[in-house]
Amino acid sequence: MLERHIPFTRVERPDPSEEAAGARARLAGKFPRNSLRRMTHLGLLTGAALDGVAVDADDAVVYATTYAETRTLEDFLASFPAASPLLFQSSIHPSAVQQVLIGRQQPIRRFWPVTGRRRLVESALLAALMEPAPRVVFTGGEERGRWLLQRDMASGQTFAFGIVLTKDPAGARGGIRFQPGGIAPDEPCPTLLAFAEAVERRDALRWRGAGGEWSLEWR
Amino acid sequence: MSPIADLLPTGIRACGCLTPFGGAEATVAALLDGRRALQLRPVLGPDGGDCVPIALMDSKDMAETLPPRWLPALRTLAGAIPPGTWGSTRHPVVVTSSNFGVGSLYAYLGSRDAGHLRHGAPFACVELLQDEFGWGEQVHVFSHACVSAHIGLMHATRLLQAEIADSVLVFSFDFVSPFVAGGFHSLKILNSELPAPYAARATGSIGLGDGAAFAVLTCEPTPFRIEAQALHNEMHHFTGNRADGSGFAACAETIAAAAGGRRVWVKGHGTGTLEAGRLEAETYARVLPGAPLVSWKGSLGHTLGSCGLVELALTVESMRLGRAPGTIGSTAPCFTETVALTPFATAGYAGVVVASNAFGGAHAALLLSHA
Numbered sequence: 001m002l003e004r005h006i007p008f009t010r011v012e013r014p015d016p017s018e019e020a021a022g023a024r025a026r027l028a029g030k031f032p033r034n035s036l037r038r039m040t041h042l043g044l045l046t047g048a049a050l051d052g053v054a055v056d057a058d059d060a061v062v063y064a065t066t067y068a069e070t071r072t073l074e075d076f077l078a079s080f081p082a083a084s085p086l087l088f089q090s091s092i093h094p095s096a097v098q099q100v101l102i103g104r105q106q107p108i109r110r111f112w113p114v115t116g117r118r119r120l121v122e123s124a125l126l127a128a129l130m131e132p133a134p135r136v137v138f139t140g141g142e143e144r145g146r147w148l149l150q151r152d153m154a155s156g157q158t159f160a161f162g163i164v165l166t167k168d169p170a171g172a173r174g175g176i177r178f179q180p181g182g183i184a185p186d187e188p189c190p191t192l193l194a195f196a197e198a199v200e201r202r203d204a205l206r207w208r209g210a211g212g213e214w215s216l217e218w219r
Numbered sequence: 220m221s222p223i224a225d226l227l228p229t230g231i232r233a234c235g236c237l238t239p240f241g242g243a244e245a246t247v248a249a250l251l252d253g254r255r256a257l258q259l260r261p262v263l264g265p266d267g268g269d270c271v272p273i274a275l276m277d278s279k280d281m282a283e284t285l286p287p288r289w290l291p292a293l294r295t296l297a298g299a300i301p302p303g304t305w306g307s308t309r310h311p312v313v314v315t316s317s318n319f320g321v322g323s324l325y326a327y328l329g330s331r332d333a334g335h336l337r338h339g340a341p342f343a344c345v346e347l348l349q350d351e352f353g354w355g356e357q358v359h360v361f362s363h364a365c366v367s368a369h370i371g372l373m374h375a376t377r378l379l380q381a382e383i384a385d386s387v388l389v390f391s392f393d394f395v396s397p398f399v400a401g402g403f404h405s406l407k408i409l410n411s412e413l414p415a416p417y418a419a420r421a422t423g424s425i426g427l428g429d430g431a432a433f434a435v436l437t438c439e440p441t442p443f444r445i446e447a448q449a450l451h452n453e454m455h456h457f458t459g460n461r462a463d464g465s466g467f468a469a470c471a472e473t474i475a476a477a478a479g480g481r482r483v484w485v486k487g488h489g490t491g492t493l494e495a496g497r498l499e500a501e502t503y504a505r506v507l508p509g510a511p512l513v514s515w516k517g518s519l520g521h522t523l524g525s526c527g528l529v530e531l532a533l534t535v536e537s538m539r540l541g542r543a544p545g546t547i548g549s550t551a552p553c554f555t556e557t558v559a560l561t562p563f564a565t566a567g568y569a570g571v572v573v574a575s576n577a578f579g580g581a582h583a584a585l586l587l588s589h590a
Contacts, residue, residue, distance in 0.1 A: 002381070066342055073321075077328055080401060081263060088402035089457045089578060092317070093341075093362040098579040101454035107466070111452045111581070112370065116360035117342035123359040130377040132225075148324075151333070153340050180383060186308075186356055210357060211308035211383060 001179045002129035004165035005172035011161045011200035012045040035103035040069045042143040043099035049162035060110040060133040063097045064124035064140035066117050070154040119189045122209045128165055136165040161196045180212035225448045229376045230441030235299045236432035236532035238519050239274045243536040250544030251562050255518045257426040262404045263397040271409045272426030273395055274520040283326030285334045289394040296431050297352050305388045306355030313359045315371035315391040317524025319344040322396020366575050367524030369583030373448045375436045391525040392431035414491025416514035417500045417558040418549040423493035430522025430529040443535050446586040447477035453580025460580050467502040470582035474572055475506040477586050481569035486534050488576045489514025490521045500554040511559040517548025527575040534571050541565050
């Protein structure tokens with residue numbers, strides 16, 4: 001069985017009307033000023049979800065997102081034919097976490113940026129549970145799109161979460177487990193938003209996938 | 220940080236790639252001949268712009284088509300993958316890319332043809348491949364700019380070592396589009412000069428190239444194996460490295476320790492940028508003294524998130540052939556004397572370090588050897 005304990009969680013779910021500029025004003029105190037002006041909405045929320053979480057160089061970071069920097073992608077496309085260098089680099093996966101850790105000037109050894117849709121949460125959790133690092137920071141989120149959302153190519157909601165996963169059960173509020181085995185077919189994997197909502201509400205989750213049984217439980 | 224590589228030996232049951240020259244055998248032959256696939260082409264393809272070095276697999280000049288121009292090439296590549304129940308629980312697929320089908324979004328804005336949107340997002344692109352190739356649901360997707368393929372290889376290794384999988388197909392592809400060429404051009408590193416990796420010259424430049432590759436990894440004994448893998452993320456600057464080279468050193472020292480003093484050569488990242496090229500060359504000259512350093516991006520261009528897997532397949536083919544291509548496009552003086560400008564025999568080398576770097580100061584390296 002692969003297992004990690006959860007001593008820390010935070011979920012950022014801003015008012016649906018919030019835009020990047022609003023988040024920048026709301027969260028200004030959490031970021032270095034020279035980083036703040038270039039941060040995307042998702043980068044700001046990811047940073048807020050990890051606020052107070054000291055990331056060590058030997059920690060591993062797992063990042064999950066289906067759509068990533070949707071707004072920046074839309075703006076970069078709009079910048080052609082004079083493509084914007086700033087929007088180009090910010091639109092590249094996995095920009096949100098890099099915005100946060102570059103702001104902190106915090107190197108890390110292993111960084112797992114996971115994408116996809118149907119089994120995204122499962123892939124990301126597998127990456128986290130297989131990590132030899134004693135401490136794994138699991139973060140993820142989305143930002144609400146504009147024209148891409150109208151074409152079902154973006155998230156309808158803006159959110160981010162941060163979870164610390166440890167091997168040490170001391171102080172744990174919950175845990176995530178994967179028990180390999182069995183031959184039953186896979187069940188639908190929770191979406192990234194459903195996972196974030198479960199973390200926020202401390203709801204338990206159970207499903208079957210990747211050849212085993214998954215459980216998210218709280219104490 | 221403790222300099223410990225992932226020492227999880229993993230066999231390569233099969234691997235292959237596609238470049239503008241063709242498969243791995245044809246590509247290595249072209250590289251040994253010193254041929255360049257890069258040609259000066261308009262940066263925005265049919266929409267024009269400055270001419271920059273781009274290497275394409277077809278003659279469509281980056282025109283976004285329906286179906287996308289990368290799909291026929293990927294069908295060809297997929298034909299070389301050993302048959303299997305790919306995407307099943309015991310035989311998962313790991314897909315990596317930095318671009319996926321993002322060029323289709325640029326095409327949509329120009330044409331307003333909604334057909335382009337069907338594969339514009341990474342998930343949509345991967346789901347298209349699942350349908351196309353009959354892969355099951357167990358498909359893991361990673362995107363970490365130009366070290367994406369290395370991330371996929373390490374994840375695959377862990378799935379095997381955790382005994383969650385029996386074999387893993389790692390599949391990676393990146394095709395140049397006006398979207399990505401325009402982006403690199405905006406950063407001024409994609410200009411009218413052909414790249415000359417590791418050459419000490421006045422202006423740095425890169426080229427971009429189409430590339431796709433696969434590898435089937437297994438714990439079973441195979442002729443070639445990945446002995447160790449290392450990652451490091453500087454998180455210093457989006458497009459620059461720490462000036463003291465500590466980011467390069469963190470990854471290179473780790474993989475050099477795994478080599479354990481054996482004689483190896485280095486297939487470096489070497490895109491043609493000056494500062495990163497100098498730091499990379501100096502670092503490997505220090506941690507692996509005397510190890511020949513080559514880059515093939517002066518011919519093939521930078522195949523972006525897929526470069527680690529494309530160049531792994533070319534490295535395997537070079538070892539199989541017993542001859543490694545030199546650093547095409549470059550001439551002396553170079554940043555270090557270890558830069559190999561001409562082909563050399565691989566006999567006598569115990570292995571190869573295959574290294575890649577990416578935005579955000581990401582570094583990845585693996586140690587490939589004969590089993």
